[in-house]
Amino acid sequence: MFVVPRQGGELAVGGPxxxxxxxxxxxxxxxxxxxAAYRRDVSAWLAWCSERGADPLRASFLEVNAYARGLEARELAPSTVARKLSGLSSWYDFLMKIRAVDTNPVAGADRPFVSRDHSATLGLAADEVDALIERARAAGTRHHAVMTILADLGLRVGELVGLDLGDVGWERGHRTVRFVxxxxxxxxxxxxxxxSAAxxxxxxxxxxxxxxxxMTSTGGRLDRHxxxxxLRRLAAEAGIAEADRLSPHSLRHAFATAAxxxxxxxxDVQDAMGHADPRTTRRYDRDRHNLDRDPAYMIAAARARRAGA
Known part of the structure; x- marks a missing residue:
């Protein structure tokens, strides 16, 4: 039975x-x-509080700031620190709803700035994606299908590995996959x-x-790890530079850029990628600052067509 902890009561790792x-x-x-990530984030915060004899139900923004600076001292990316604090803030919002605390200490904390115009994910050029898929083709049918679907659809790796056979179907002449x-x-x-062929x-x-x-060779579900x-192994075998820095998200970025x-x-790219905010989609587009795409060229070309009409 779930018991709401009282304000000022003991709340440490484990139990309540x-x-x-x-x-x-x-x-x-x-x-x-x-x-799983949120569980780890909350557990890490509770462990930090326990080590310092701090009560998480009475924590202020000062403790949260100290915790955040400690994360930054570990050279975590600003986006990673911001994500951890965001999850912790959601946890405190829930504690407020069940009246375990009066305020959310994360709300007043100093969170790191994360630019919406930049992503730390290493992207892939179109020819590198082609080389990766060709290498996957030679490595086996499962490898080829995994890499082709990631590249052609820009799915998150969790969406891919979460697919069941029953999620594959047909709709109005289109071969489709359904997922959460x-x-x-x-x-x-x-x-x-x-x-589809792969x-x-x-x-x-x-x-x-x-x-x-x-599936794995033992019949289990292939996991994100x-x-x-x-992906890193195939990229290295394909001769792609910095293969050891790539991730499945690199193919998602490549999808947005290519589209x-x-x-x-x-x-349309935003809808395909499932982004709530178009600014997120723009951040994935690695070629968005390419001067070849400057709208000034299209305006000038239209003016030239009118002049010649």
């Missing part, structure tokens, strides 16, 4: 803290990856002919049994 955290997470539409996106939103995407080749090996779409390692370079409207 875990109960509070699980109830909080149960009330949020989150992916399992995000839930960020924020618990039900989404669907169309598979490209290349992705998937069919893999399914001939996998078989038609129910369960995870992408395996995809992470696979915009081919003239796909920003709002």
């Amino acid at each position: 803290a875990e109960q509070v955290t699980e109830v909080w997470l149960a009330n949020r539409r989150l992916s399992e990856h995000t839930r 996106g960020k924020g618990g939103k039900q989404r669907r995407r169309a598979l490209t002919p290349a992705a 998937l069919d080749a893999y399914l001939q090996v996998r078989g038609d049994g129910d369960g995870p779409l992408f 395996a995809v992470f390692r696979l 915009r370079a081919e003239g796909v409207a920003l709002e």
